[in-house]
Amino acid sequence: MDNHIAVIGAGRMGISIIDFLLSKGFKVTAITRTPEQAENLNGKWKKTVSRQLKYGAVTEDQAADLENSYFASSKMESISHAGIIIETVNEDIEVKRKVYSAINEHMGKEALVGSNSSSISPQELADGVFDVSKLVGLHFFFPVPVSNIVEFITHPFVDEAVYRRAAEFIKRCGLFVVEQTPENAFILNMLSMAVGGEAFRGAAKFGIHKANELSQSEIFPLGAFSLFDHVQIPVILEATQRYFNRDPLRNKESYQSLLAFMKLMVPDDRSQSLMFSEIGHPGDLPAWQADMPALDDDEAEFSKRLFYLHINTCLFAVEHGLIDESALDESIKAIMGAAKGPIQLAKEIGYGNLREALGQYHAENGAQYYRPSSLLN
Incomplete structure (x- = not known):
């Protein structure tokens, strides 16, 4: 049967x-x-x-x-x-x-x-x-x-x-x-939301296309906005609103502005929505009013910030028992088409290096999602 x-x-x-x-x-x-x-x-x-x-x-x-x-x-x-x-x-x-x-x-x-x-x-x-x-x-x-x-x-x-x-x-x-x-x-989908939210913060400075390029990494080869377009914005919007309400990773603050922006991208009747690839800069959307703090990073530092944030989010999921280490690495490799998983990359970068960089980001704005995972200790 x-x-x-x-x-x-x-x-x-x-x-x-x-x-x-x-x-x-x-x-x-x-x-x-x-x-x-x-x-x-x-x-x-x-x-x-x-x-x-x-x-x-x-x-x-x-x-x-x-x-x-x-x-x-x-x-x-x-x-x-x-x-x-x-x-x-x-x-x-x-x-x-x-x-x-x-x-x-x-x-x-x-x-x-x-x-x-x-x-x-x-x-x-x-x-x-x-x-x-x-x-x-x-x-x-x-x-x-x-x-x-x-x-x-x-x-x-x-x-x-x-x-x-x-x-x-x-x-x-x-x-x-x-x-x-x-x-x-749905933990595997949620893992990308923090880096997506910070990529959007960077888009206010670098533009959406450049921020997407800078968000590309070994565990995110497609880039945040290309991934959202690939899944389709109405689907991403519906899912993100539910993730925001549940927030098991405690990082919803990271993508609050992104969520507000995507709501403006999708018409009330859920007809054809905009795609990120069609927007050069967040300010090009007439109804958008920026509420994001200024970003001082240059391109190289911003790219590193997003890469380390994504790894930290993955470690946080393991730290809180939301997913097993080996399952996490294998899943990210399968979904993203990546050669290495976040746990493997964390070991290669060095826990001390990650902890130091994330600690600086955390001191900079106090955001919970930059708090270095306890696994880095």
Whole structure:
């Protein structure tokens, strides 16, 4: 039964998950928003299989099996035979709750559900409209085949059999798993928020494009603003607001201005938002009124500041039991495409060097997020 996976939502993330699951030999049913989208996806899949048959990559029997392994539909009742259902719709809790109400109506008795939300816990999503014992968080990172990692969000109310089946599914997928609870859920995303917030402070001096370049490092090769654009600003905004409210890393002060700025980037109707790549300087956004303290760094010092802050944030997460050291290093390498993890880099830089530099930053503005982690002692 768990060989058949239904994926609800065929946006960028949904398609990435679908492609990944098909490559692992699962049977997949995609649930789309419109019949036209379903028809388009079915047509593309048939062409893909036909090309493989034409060039001898598969036999006729294999082609028939492949064609039957994927089906797209706009009708929610098509999930009824799936053993595992993965929800990947917009990061909007009200939209998601409506989807869970529909899932509840059409899912099979033995099915379990995994949410791909990057910020909303299973309990919040269920909230009286769904049996939370059948729901876990399965937060994949985009693109799934490249990042090869999943945050597995459990909770006190999950059924033991559901937990075991979800864990077995992840194992079969061959994904590196970081298991989390409501206390440390989505910790891997949160780790980038402090450096993103400080990069935005630097943007007031250097401009957004230069600040993005200066934020690039061995564990952040894409740069803060390029990463946010990659994920898409409305998604980042929704997630950041939840991180801000929870704040297990105690660094929300670092990205308060960034959060306020992103709110101005996204229209009230959540239509096409701005991207950081389209903005040269924070002051170019007419509604923005800067509330950030002045920054005296030159470019080299600012780049070092961000690099050390990111490492310190990661160490802080380990210090407070939010993630294991080895899981942290492997996760950052997988998500960021980095050769080294923050723990490894901290050892290479030297704990004393990090502690001294961070201590200076901390003395400069008293911000909690610059307090050197106790692990540096």
